[in-house]
Amino acid sequence: MAQTFNAPLPIPTSVTGTVFNLNVDEATKQFKPGNITNTYGVNGNYLGPTLFVNAGDFITLNVTNNLTESTTMHWHGMHVPAEDDGGPHSLIGVGDTWSPDFMVKNKASMYWYHPHKMGLTNYQVSMGIAGIIIVNDAEESALNLPRTYGVDDIPLVIQTKSFDVNNQIQISSQMDDTSMVNGEITPYANAPAQMVRFRALNGSSSRTLNIGTDDNRTLYQISSDGGLLENPVPVTRILLSNGERAEFLVDLTSETVGSTFKFTSYMSEMPSNIEGGSGSAGHPNTLFGTNWDFMEVRVVAQTASPVTALPGTMTTLTTHLEGDASVTRPMELTNNGKINGVSMDMNVINEVIELGDTEIWTINNITSIAHPFHIHDVQFFILDRDDGGGAVPPSATEAGLKDTVLVEAGETVRVIAKFEDYADPVIPYMYHCHNLIHEDNGMMGQFTVVDSTMGLPKLLEESVRVYPNPTFDYVHINNFNENPIKRVSLYDISGKQIKTYSNNFNRLDVRHLDSGLYFLKIETKKGELTKKLLKS
Ligand code: C2O
Ligand code: CU
Ligand code: CU
Secondary structure: OOOOOOEEOOOOOEEOOOEEEEEEEEEEEOOOOOOOEEEEEEOOOOEOOEEEEEOOOEEEEEEEEOOOOOEOOEEEOOOOOHHHOOOOOOOEOOOOEEOOEEEOOOOOEEEEEEOOOOOOHHHHHHHOOOEEEEEEOHHHHOOOOOOOEOOOEEEEEEEEEEEOOOOOEEOOOOOOOEEEEOOEEOEEEEEEOOEEEEEEEEOOOOOOEEEEEOOOOOEEEEEEOOEEEEEEEEEOOEEEOOOOEEEEEEEOOOOOOOOEEEEEEOHHHOOOOOOOOOOOOOOOOOOOOOOEEEEEEEEEOOOOOOOOOOOOOOOOOOOOOHHHEEEEEEEEEEOOOEEOOEOOOOOOOOEEEEOOOEEEEEEEEOOOOOEEEEEOOOOEEEEEEEOOOOEEOOOHHHOOOEOEEEEOOOOEEEEEEEOOOOOEEEEEEEEEEOOHHHHHOOOEEEEEEEOOOOOHHHHHHHHOEEEOOOEOOEEEEEOOOOOOEEEEEEEEOOOOEEEEEOOOOOOEEOOOOOOEEEEEEEEEOOEEEEEEEEEO
16 A cells, blocks of 8 residues: 655653553544544543553552543553452542552563453543553663663554544444554654664554564564563564564664665465455455555664664573463353353453462464453463464464463464462453454453462451542442442441441442541451441
8 A cells, every 4th residue: 555654653751650640531633634533542632651660669550530431441461469450340430540559570571551441442442542561670671772762762552443434433343444653644753773672562453463564674573572582583574463562673773864664564464364364355444455554664863872783692481381280271262252152241250260370271262263362460471372283382472471362263372371479359350352342242251369278357358348448439349249248337436336338339428427537347248347448
């Protein structure tokens, strides 16, 4: 397709520190000539800031929902407690602020945040809520890699989208005919004549990308979803499904200033079971089956102290041993958007995992199309892929830490992960197809990580949540289904009973209370417990 690359690539604002304020709001953006487009954005009119965090830091994220509908915010790829993970259960009401906090335990790599509202993830992401998280750590910082953000370290949030005749974002499965990077349609990026790092995220709803350049130059992939690869891996294509990330270096050291090349998605070379792949040229959707350029790179003058060489060995990957796995869990991807024959039900915990266990998940795709499978909480290693012709170990670019893996039609992919650090008998993590259309249609399941060495009092304590706390107006008591609440009584600091609630525990009105400390006596099926409540 002939395209023009007239607009500079926008670089999302970078924010550093340990407290991040994310305001989700409605906005508008001029994507195309003609009508302005209604969007959602985070601290801006489309997408959100890039959050730079350091491994080992304890961070707080204050997410304020200024939309007219509820939302959630999920830290994709980050290893965090279930209650901070921002899955479908952690709704942020209209006007509310949700403030998860956790220690950054991931390795240096690129992660991302996006909403995860049941049935509405595709809509809210497509409208523009998504942003990058870059984790730094000592190992990566010690390497001579480009890391001047926006200069020789360029983030690429690649998305495809469709607009209706009035230039409004359309949520439809097949008609995304417009590509954009960082919210700009076919932009150009300046890149200095040296080693340049690109950090690519496929933030599209359902389209897998097959990234290369129009001149088939070598891309040196240095990182997968959750960390560095052992060595830079020279490739000419990077297959990137929804939610996956890849960092790669491009060697521009001997380029002349003013020369250009383009990034292309080579759809014609993609297997036909991947939506829009080979054999689908001629489809009414112009992005199907044909190769399309999504960004131009213009070479500019070298910067001061450029990186001019590839790094040597970057890390040592220590994969989990198959022999250490105590559980093998089948994950069969079946037709009609199901996993193991069932659709997502917020009230059903599909899998229960013991804290500290190493597990092998056997993801077996018996449908006729490819699905990007994503697991929350952990980073995993791919053990092998089997397309029917026998199990083969992952390629060098897939040998690193992953949180999302494309499982092709008829293929079985075995992954291995260790479920460490965080147990929660109530709040589940998700696993799902990251094709957002499939996810919203129910191709998702829930797992809890439990610590069975926990005694009944602790279990009881953990099985009931009171939030927000402190609160000004309402308090929500969350317990899920296994341990129903029978009655809640409110006591003041002197022990005087003020009120008894026998229903609607998920939204108790405390607006009438004076500010101060109270106690909630919560009677549940498995026993009774007391929680402090601070009224502000
Ligand atoms: Cu990127 Cu369950 O999410
Ligand atoms: Cu995720
Ligand atoms: Cu799918």
